[in-house]
Amino acid sequence: MKIERIDLRIVKLPMIRSFATSSSQKNSQTHILIKAYADGLVGWGEAASPADPFYCEETYETCWHLLERFLGPAVIGREWSTIAEFKAPYAKVKRNNFAKAGLEMVAWDLLAQAEGKPLHALLGGTRDEILSGVSLGIEADIQRTFDQIDQYVGEGYRRVKLKIGPGKDVALIAQVRERYPDLALMADANSAYRLSDIPVLKELDQFGLTMIEQPLAHDDIIDHARLQVELETPICLDESIITAEDARKALDLGSGRVINIKVSRVGGLSEAIKVHDVCRERGVPVWAGGMHEMGVGRAANVALCTLPGFSFPGDVSGSDKYYVEDIVDPPIRATSGAIAAPTAPGLGWTPNEARIEAATERFAALTAER
Numbered sequence: 425m426k427i428e429r430i431d432l433r434i435v436k437l438p439m440i441r442s443f444a445t446s447s448s449q450k451n452s453q454t455h456i457l458i459k460a461y462a463d464g465l466v467g468w469g470e471a472a473s474p475a476d477p478f479y480c481e482e483t484y485e486t487c488w489h490l491l492e493r494f495l496g497p498a499v500i501g502r503e504w505s506t507i508a509e510f511k512a513p514y515a516k517v518k519r520n521n522f523a524k525a526g527l528e529m530v531a532w533d534l535l536a537q538a539e540g541k542p543l544h545a546l547l548g549g550t551r552d553e554i555l556s557g558v559s560l561g562i563e564a565d566i567q568r569t570f571d572q573i574d575q576y577v578g579e580g581y582r583r584v585k586l587k588i589g590p591g592k593d594v595a596l597i598a599q600v601r602e603r604y605p606d607l608a609l610m611a612d613a614n615s616a617y618r619l620s621d622i623p624v625l626k627e628l629d630q631f632g633l634t635m636i637e638q639p640l641a642h643d644d645i646i647d648h649a650r651l652q653v654e655l656e657t658p659i660c661l662d663e664s665i666i667t668a669e670d671a672r673k674a675l676d677l678g679s680g681r682v683i684n685i686k687v688s689r690v691g692g693l694s695e696a697i698k699v700h701d702v703c704r705e706r707g708v709p710v711w712a713g714g715m716h717e718m719g720v721g722r723a724a725n726v727a728l729c730t731l732p733g734f735s736f737p738g739d740v741s742g743s744d745k746y747y748v749e750d751i752v753d754p755p756i757r758a759t760s761g762a763i764a765a766p767t768a769p770g771l772g773w774t775p776n777e778a779r780i781e782a783a784t785e786r787f788a789a790l791t792a793e794r
């Protein structure tokens with residue numbers, strides 16, 4: 425297989441409702457869609473970096489720079505037949521994992537199409553449908569949180585995750601737990617606490633949360649190990665786990681008991697599978713987080729979640745939770761808290777080029793001559 429041309433697009437979609445975490449707030453999503461032409465096939469990828477460097481150091485502008493100047497030119501015109509061969513020309517590029525994940529997705533899509541298989545089959549997936557949960561942002565008042573939980577539980581979602589932060593934690597979780605005593609509930613702090621906050625975090629133990637996600641610093645696994653011995657609630661690591669080696673070290677240290685795998689954060693599906701495998705060898709459950717992906721990245725997330733270790737409902741919900749109209753056909757939908765794995769070859773959902781064109785804010789075509 426040889427990629428002859430790559431089209432990069434910055435695509436902006438309005439969101440149904442604004443979404444706030446402990447570190448950011450947004451009303452729209454701007455990601456990079458990558459379209460590659462190879463051997464008569466067309467493959468798609470999505471670099472799902474936020475606009476601001478508050479989740480990690482990347483933004484869609486840094487992803488554009490990496491894709492246009494380094495990653496795209498590295499793979500155009502080169503022969504490859506495996507994902508490892510595809511990645512080799514840019515192996516020396518450090519980090520920039522959202523950009524790498526978007527490009528690698530293109531290769532997986534092409535390979536799956538060439539083999540006539542849906543992506544999840546190529547990844548080694550074993551599930552026909554994935555367990556789907558929802559992640560709710562921090563709202564200005566509790567009624568808005570209740571309204572959303574009512575809606576999504578009514579739609580059949582099987583787990584609710586609430587974003588928390590200092591001052592929006594114990595009282596919030598207490599109110600939600602009182603109203604929904606049996607709901608599978610978890611909290612995500614997005615690195616908003618320090619070890620000195622142990623008393624507050626211990627208070628959360630009384631609410632039977634399935635886990636608390638990334639309470640401490642984004643790059644920490646040491647203090648999380650100190651915190652985990654103090655808490656009954658399992659800690660789930662998100663931001664701290666960039667590679668499968670990070671996962672191994674964190675589990676050796678006891679920094680958490682669950683890992684949230686994000687394709688973007690770890691630099692692509694191949695590293696995501698490695699993180700999954702490290703956890704599975706130790707009996708540690710994983711689930712998939714998301715970055716509010718549009719249909720292309722969301723399709724890749726669905727494929728990943730079919731692997732056997734994804735035993736908790738993750739953040740991969742129907743795209744109608746975020747977007748009035750997504751950029752793939754048919755829309756990715758959850759039914760009774762599950763998304764069926766597609767049967768079509770490749771990503772399994774078809775990018776709608778007219779809608780993508782209409783939402784495009786910047787375009788560049790990369791070719792060997794450029």
Ligand SMILES: [Mg+2]
Pocket residue numbers: 612614637638662663684713
């Ligand atoms: Mg998280």
